[in-house]
Amino acid sequence: MTSNRARSRVVARRSGPVCLQSRLLLIAGPNRAPPCQADHVTAARQPDREITLRRVHQVLDRLIGDGTVVAHRDGTTHCLFPVAVGAAEGAAIRSWVIRENAARTIEIGLGYGISALFTCEGLLANGGPESRHIVIDPNQDTRFANCGLQFLEEAGVSSLVEHHAEESQITLPRFLSEGHRFDLAVVDGNHRFDAVFLDLAYLGRLLHPGGIVFLDDYHLPAIARAASFFLTNLGWALEEVSTAEDRHHWAVFRTSTTPDTRPFDHFVDF
Numbered sequence: 001m002t003s004n005r006a007r008s009r010v011v012a013r014r015s016g017p018v019c020l021q022s023r024l025l026l027i028a029g030p031n032r033a034p035p036c037q038a039d040h041v042t043a044a045r046q047p048d049r050e051i052t053l054r055r056v057h058q059v060l061d062r063l064i065g066d067g068t069v070v071a072h073r074d075g076t077t078h079c080l081f082p083v084a085v086g087a088a089e090g091a092a093i094r095s096w097v098i099r100e101n102a103a104r105t106i107e108i109g110l111g112y113g114i115s116a117l118f119t120c121e122g123l124l125a126n127g128g129p130e131s132r133h134i135v136i137d138p139n140q141d142t143r144f145a146n147c148g149l150q151f152l153e154e155a156g157v158s159s160l161v162e163h164h165a166e167e168s169q170i171t172l173p174r175f176l177s178e179g180h181r182f183d184l185a186v187v188d189g190n191h192r193f194d195a196v197f198l199d200l201a202y203l204g205r206l207l208h209p210g211g212i213v214f215l216d217d218y219h220l221p222a223i224a225r226a227a228s229f230f231l232t233n234l235g236w237a238l239e240e241v242s243t244a245e246d247r248h249h250w251a252v253f254r255t256s257t258t259p260d261t262r263p264f265d266h267f268v269d270f
Contacts, residue, residue, distance in 0.1 A: 049124055052156050056121045059155040060090070063114060071145035078147055080112050085188070085216065086247050090118035092240075093186060093214055096252060097122025100212050102183035103131050106175075108168045108199055109189035110137035113148030115216075119186060120157040134182070136164045136171050136189070169195070172202035182207050188216035196226040204234060210257040212239070219249035227253065228270040234260070 063069065064087050069078050085093075093115055097105060103126065105119055116135055123131040140148055140163065152158050164171045168189055185203045189195065203213055217223055218241065230236040235256035242250045 049127065053121065053124050056117055056124070056155045056157060059151055060087075060114070060117050060121075063112075063117075063151060069112075069147060069151075071147050072150050073146045076145050078112070078145070080114070082247055084112040084114040085118075088246060089216070089242065089248055089250055090114055092242070092250065092252075094118040094122040094125075096212055096214060097184055098125050100184055101126055101128075102212075103128035104134075104182045105132070105184045105186070106134040106136070106182045106203070106206070107186040107188070108136050109187070109216075110135040110140055110148040110163065111144055111188070113151040115186055115188065116148060116152060116161065117155055117157070120152070120155070120160050123160060124157070131160060133161050134164065135161060136166065136168045138165055138167050140165060168202075169198050172199065172206065176202060176205055180206060182211065184212040184214065186214045186216070191217055191220055191223060193222035193226050196223050197229065200226060200230055204230060204236075204255050207255050209255065211255050213253040213255065215251050215253065216248055218242070218251040225270070227251065230255075232268045232270045233262075233266070 067080050097119055107116055110116055119133050140146055152161050187199055215227060237254045239254050240252040
């Protein structure tokens with residue numbers, strides 16, 4: 001989250017050249033290309049960043065490979081899938097974070113933390129000193145026995161993450177009134193139409209113009225229907241859709257870059 005003054009710095013960073021290939025190589029392993037011009041991490045911080053990236057990668061490999069975890073909070077055993085996103089969807093989230101050179105991201109629905117780990121991996125690859133990932137999940141302490149927070153701690157990225165244990169329809173309006181802005185949002189919370197519609201409506205105002213919304217479970221009628229309003233009425237653009245073979249269908253939207261000048265009675269059926 002950021003003030004108006006910080007926002008100008010974020011916008012300037014996002015508008016610079018983005019060397020996507022070099023950042024993906026940084027994540028992939030030791031055979032890396034030299035940092036591109038858009039990589040803002042200083043040489044002094046590079047070793048620490050690489051160590052953290054390796055920890056994130058190791059935790060993700062373990063979680064995705066095992067598929068079952070034990071919560072430290074109460075000793076309960078949890079099957080991660082199909083609730084959690086898989087490796088392919090997580091990689092897509094990470095890729096969009098890097099592609100957009102995002103520094104401030106927000107996620108609705110932390111769950112088991114897989115998508116948050118991929119998001120943090122992208123933020124670390126971007127290297128912005130002001131990077132922050134906000135997660136909203138009122139069920140983290142109950143349904144998920146704090147597993148998502150546990151894995152973020154194990155991966156060494158807790159300092160990047162700020163958790164809000166409230167429903168999104170309470171938290172998002174507060175963020176808006178406080179003037180916070182974000183570059184990218186991941187939406188995987190309440191899947192009912194009214195909840196998704198509210199999430200998208202508030203995120204449309206919280207994201208910078210042309211910001212990215214990564215929407216999970218796009219195959220569900222309520223989610224696709226809610227998203228269609230923003231495509232037909234608010235000028236959002238559909239950037240990418242997953243294949244039918246993916247476990248969780250997902251879609252990527254870009255919010256409008258032009259001011260909203262609709263007349264007061266404007267409506268396009270969706």
